[in-house]
Amino acid sequence: MKLVFATFMLVCLVLSSSFFEASMAGSPFCDSKCGVRCSKAGYKERCLKYCGICCEKCHCVPSGTYGNKDECPCYRDLKNSKGEDKCP
Template sequence: MVITNQLRLRHILKTTNYGQNIIRKQMVTSFKDISFWRTSPVPKGILSHKNSEASSNLLPASQLKPMGNNQMYGATQGSLQPQECAPRCTSRCSKTSFKKPCMFFCQKCCAKCLCVPPGTYGNKQVCPCYNNWKTKRGGPKCP
């Protein structure tokens, strides 16, 4: 399908189960209204409230173990320099099909919080500013 008015119509990838992607069309009036860009499928059970073990897939920040001297560098709040945001966001947005908006919001969040969570999705608990910054509608602002 050809999208003729990209400011009015965006495809947002919504994942309900691992490997099963559903594309939902959402009308938006500006880029500020686009609240969330999924960068990778979510493992089965994460979105389900029935599975009490779903939260065990993500580790709290205190349990993340550094593999080297600088493994957590850039992952904790305020640990990056502003010029280091672009490479971190490139890595964070590497698996999304929505690279431009992901990079835009990631760099905006990184400029404010000076951190980017490790990995291509999740792990937002290591950077509270990145995790808690919400849109006007209450959705997450940072990818």
């Protein structure tokens, strides 16, 4: 009985981890736009993370590597818990 339960739990863990990876993968649109947006960032991984979050939520990313946030008001207006800009 313990072996069956352990096997079941292992299968559930493997399936949930593969689902988690698939859900965390960004869309090709966001990946490419954020790659351009964060190309000159000092902290590229953090820039890509927050840009991806903002892109998924707003469905747009401003052009260029800095500024131009008026092109995407949703992206511009997202704030973190401290009231600062969330999106790079």
